Amino acid sequence: MIWKAKLIKHHNLERIAVEFGKDEDLIRRIKLISDARWSAQKKLWHIPDTFENRERFNIIQREDTLPSREGEEHLQQFIRWLSAKRYSSNTIKTYSESLKLFFVYFRNKSISELTNTDVLDFNNDHILKNNFSASYQNQITSAIKLYFRTIRNTNINVDKIDRPKKNKVLPNVLSKDEVKNILDAHANVKHKTMLSLIYSCGLRCNELIQLKPMDIDSKRNIVLIKQAKGKKDRITPLSPKILDLLRIYYQLYKPKTYLFEGQEAGTIYSAKSLQAVLKQALRKAKIKKPVTLHWLRHSYATHLLESGTDLRYIQELLGHNSSRTTEIYTHVSTNSLQHIKSPFDDL
Incomplete structure (x- = not known):
């Protein structure tokens, strides 16, 4: 056996510890497991304690x-x-x-x-x-x-049955310069196109990897997002700059089933790999913030609002059921704040 797996408690959470020697292939494979983490203190990888993961590592289910x-x-x-x-x-x-x-x-x-x-x-x-x-x-x-x-x-x-009180957390938003630095960081056309499409259309991670070539309508300049969250279809405008980038990408990669495919033709690109693409871009752009793919979607919505786009249109573009969900971007838009003069300036 090239690995050992056991049940542990880590930060009061039930986890499965997976120990093995230095092996790049095994490290790559365990990183594909959702919420896999490396513990520098314990010198081991640990993953969520789920039925699926117990079966994966042949851990006998305890009765309790x-x-x-x-x-x-x-x-x-x-x-x-x-x-x-x-x-x-x-x-x-x-x-x-x-x-x-x-x-x-x-x-x-x-x-x-x-x-x-x-x-x-x-x-x-x-x-x-x-x-x-x-x-x-x-x-x-x-x-x-x-x-x-x-x-x-x-x-x-x-x-x-009462729900827990929700924390009122504002969405994380990047400046346009930060977004540009992230999107320009990759020389790889495929990686650059994926991140650019997420920002330019305000896509969720899963929406991007589910796209198919036929969902790009270059005649009408729209992207069709099918059966997204809530089983809803929606359309978003397609930027001419993104269309040029997509044409270059298509000539190089010639995708068959999905617009962005995995290493094997016809297979879907993994969300984990897409997250890794973003991490590489952040490292190259020297951005230290804990940016996630969803930050690009938040930034898209906020930048639209700051450029004067009506909140109702932003709601449609993002696929929100309620306008209250979209209204949160009014709290992070800096347009109004920039016109407020601090009394400190008069001291």
Whole structure:
């Protein structure tokens, strides 16, 4: 065996430690696992403790990490219900893993006997005790509420399950100069085109890698984004500069199925690799901020607002359901702030 895997607790989180000798191929492969991290202190890689990762590294499931037989049956029913409703595979995985955690916690109690008090105890004695984030708590709450709306013979009143109070966090925005430095950092045409398209159209990471050549309409100068978040199609304007860049890229790479493909023709480009492309650009541009791909989308929206674009159009371009989601960019736009004179200047 070229690696050893074991269950550990890291910063009060259940993780799987994976130890192996210095091997570039194994390092590359483990980096492809979602939320894989290197611990400089422990000198090992660690990944989330999930059923999938336990199977991947042949870790025997402990009895106390599995739901009861009844819980497993309910879990499978929930997965089938979500599939029938055509929820995305990512949403199904997220919701089912969240509900499974709740069922495991109450594995010695019949599901029909669970009450709102149990939900409250779970939040206090498991979520808060383990210092899980509010967003993670909200994710599990969403799964619990959705599931118990779909079944009968339950003592849980879904409408009385409260969500954690949300943190009011402003989106991270880059200046136009910073964006330009990031987009100009790569000499590789493919990498440059991917990052440029994300910014110029305000795309989410998954929206970019799902694009196909036919989604670029050069006659109408639009990009068609199909079945994005919320199962919605939308269109965004296609910049003439991006179209020129896309034509150069297409001549060089000649993609077959997806606009941006992996190492093998016809395969989808991985989100992990796209994140690595951004990290390389940040390093070359000497930008120290913890920029993510979503920062480019936030910057696109803010720069549109600062150039005078109506908020309603920005909402359509980003694919937001609610105008309240788009309105957050008014709090990071600097146009109005620049006209405010600080009283400090008069001292």
